[in-house]
Amino acid sequence: MVDTPIAEVKNVTVQFGNADARIILQDVDLKINSGEVVALLGPSGCGKSTLLRVMVGLIAPTRGQAFAHGRALVGIHPGVSIVFQQFGLFPWLTVQENVRMALNGLELDQRGAEERVKQCIDTVGLDGFEEAYPKELSGGMKQRVGIARALARGPELLCMDEPFSALDVFTAESLRSEVYRLWSGKPADNTHAALPSSLKSVMIITHLIEEAVFLADRIVVMGTRPGHIRQILHNDVPHPREYQSPAFLRMVQQLHDVITREQLPEMPVAPSAQPQTPGGLPMPEPLPHVTTGHIFGLMEVVKDHGGNMDIYSVDQLTEYDFGYTLSVVKAGEMLGFLDTPKNQVFLTELGRQLLDGDINQRKRMLRERLLTLGTFRFVRQLLLEARNQRLPVDVVEEELAIRLTAEDIEKMFETVVGWGRFAELLGYSDDDSELYLDPEAAAV
């Protein structure tokens, strides 16, 4: 018999809401085979959680089909457990009762159930906490309960949805390596530690490149707008894995390249000809959803490092995921303050001038740069033509939405207001929900 995948999706598209609603996932195919650890890696909003939920049967796909052992999936996949980012523990039940709940519907007698619960609590090192309520536990301990509960069902596929993201850095690292030891079959110092024999595969969702390389055999890199699979890489870094080993770093580098190629394509710093819409208005372009504070902060970091940095070293210095760091770099590049030949980040002459100026000079420079961007020229033009140079937010949002169909317009608008306000180019009154042109900017 050919080994069929434990879980599989074919041609899956997910849309929330009505027909023209945002597409979360588009035409995704993925197989989870027996005996592998698969990581779904991608920035926030790429639909990786949704993909997991489709595979498990929590979300029905709009198009396409999910399979369990080669048969079309009906309801919840029978052999699956999930570890949740926010733990999902019932606060009114003790640790023991929470784990015990997971045995619901399994045919176990009283004693069998008790033994199973005890064993799973042992495995994650929670002995002594059986009678504790979740609110008495730290985040790390809570997640241990989450893992014990997931194991208690005796799953063949264990799904982990960003299991370490809600924890602080130290706790996350210690739990991560413990999980790694667990499924690489090393009992460490805990002799009880054992996984249920039924467990065959693990699927883990993460936005951290290192986490994926550390834990997974196969890494599925996902992209946004709409969520799709960019590339699937086999991770052959030998066990035991160590963050600083050459093979590990090579793998990380390879993933960085895959992600950077999508987010920062080589592009000219300033477009030579300003494209126009049919109505004679400048054509708006998408803006990265980042704050001016972050752009300036990143520029300061680059300046402190001699004005030239490797993009990965920039990422190492921040607590954000790589995708967000890239967005900030991209914003700096659009404004002409940064340049990114290959994987380098350079502070431009303009950027250097901006950092040397005081707050008012910064604002003036940013205003000048903003007016080279299609979006701001477009919004300015709209406002200039409006009465009193004011427009209701809905109108501006709609005008943008017509021209930027793939964007989340509310986020985009937030960015426009944030940048525009700082540059004293635009004003925004929350009371009237109106956007207006700053008097100074109108004169430019």
Add this chain to the structure above:
Amino acid sequence: MTLFGATSLAQLTFSFLPQTIPRLMALVLFHTDKVRQSLKTPAALGVELFVLCAAAALIGTIVLTFQQWSRPYSQALVIDLSLWRLPKYTLMSLARGFAAYVISLAFTLIYGSIAAHHRRAEKVMVPLLDVFQAIPVLGFLPGLVLMLVNLFPHRQFGLELACILMIFTGQVWNMTFSYHASVRNIPSAMREVAAIQHFSAWQSFRWLELPASMIGLVWNSMMSMAGGWFFLTVNEAFTLGDHDYRLPGIGSYMSEAIYRGNHAAMYGAVAAMIVMIILVDQIVWRPIVVWSQRFKIEEQAGDDEARSWVLTLFHRSRLLARVGQWLRRNDKDSNAQLPAPVLHLRRHPQHWLRLLRLLGRLGRLSAMVLTGWLLIRGGWGLYKLLTALPLRQTAAGSAGWSTVLLALGASFLRTSTAVLLGAVWTLPVGIWIGRSRKWSQRFQPVIQVAASFPAPMLFPLAVLLLFWLKIPFTIGCIALMVLGTQWYILFNIVAGASAIPHDFTECADVYRMSRPQRWRRIYLPCVFPYLLTGLITAAGGAWNATIVSEYLQAGGHTLIAFGLGSIISKATAAGNFPLLAASVISMAAFVVLLNRFFWKRLYRLAEARYSLNA
């Protein structure tokens, strides 16, 4: 158990009571850690006695209630004003309140669950709830009483049912809202856990939805019970023209006492009511509140841990512990004892699903048919009634639509004035109390009792005062409305004032803000959302109060102030159904519209601008 032999029981009781009673008193009055520590040695038998007494009282009340309900209906109710009858009357009232509460709870769980689980039904059910909550239900009292008395002409049951349904309609809506909101706000991870672990619908309810909504449900149950007394006392003392629809209870006792001018009985009734409110709070709600703390989703720092001396007692009782063990044992093994067909269905849920789906479809179909029929029948009946009312007042002086509109205006003026008057005195007092930790702790229980106390019981006394002050009743009845509604406002303002962040007051100190500046810039904006919540509740209460306060029988007089409330009462007394229908519908529609277009908007503003958790 020889322990409960007659002689030893008597012996023990005598040797025990002298110690137990002071201990209990100490526990009740000074419920502090210190006292509890000193009481560590369990007064075991005293505790068991207490538990047994409580159980006996419960059973006694239930028996009494059933006796009362199955009694033949009699027009002439005789109320015995001797003070020693008062506990019995109070118990009867209490039983009605709890009967209504049980119905409310059942309704809440069913309605709330359906609305939370069926998206399409939810779209109708939640706005409907909103409307019901806004409608002044007392407007329907006369009609409901007449209908149910006609339905059960020979038994007291009809009248009792009318009373209980009335209380129910006063209790249920906020409970249902709270439950529905809690169920909808269950974190998605928990929902997914339930799905992954293959919870059945019942298991989800029992292990997820009920626990998750417990805190809100308990809190709203307390509020509802307190609000229910208002309707209870009005109902028990309900008379219409020559017809006596009174029920034996504390409400009717009070009205009788006033009618007879029996001062001792009047004070006795007020005292009994206060004692009942305090006892219900201490014996029923406190233990439940303390117990429900375990369902808190997050631990909040600085929360005072709630305490209950009754729960402490219960925890000490071995008897109760035994009962609890026995119950739990039976609960746990339930899986093994299930009959074979049920087990079969459990193992093969697809049969279940098919059956459930079929039942669901049948249920939905019949519900739709029934609702449709009711809508058409009711709508047609209503249409006929409403068109039967002439547009203008007739030459003979009987009322028309114009009268209804005019009365609506009069009542609107009155309720608005009442709410404003209430706000004017409660705003400074409430902020003052709330700002001072010491005073808010002292006043909290007092306000709580005052808010639960049914104002209509005091109306006749207030009327006497109005007579004495020579204030015309058309204006004076506003005072009656204030009496009932001001507490909601005060309650909310105190809550708001005690939630003013410390940073703000420190800021005011640093910048040497003057007192008026503090009020204008800090206190009032901070309190505004709370004030608004209080005003909305008070306005709703004021409309209900129009029906009892614009038409009042006291001291052998019938006092009438021109307004929608009095028109409703008069129309019922005269059997003028077109007028009754028109008035009730106008009032309901007006209040709903007022809520939608005035209060809701104001509330949104408050949320957006003055909410502190931005």
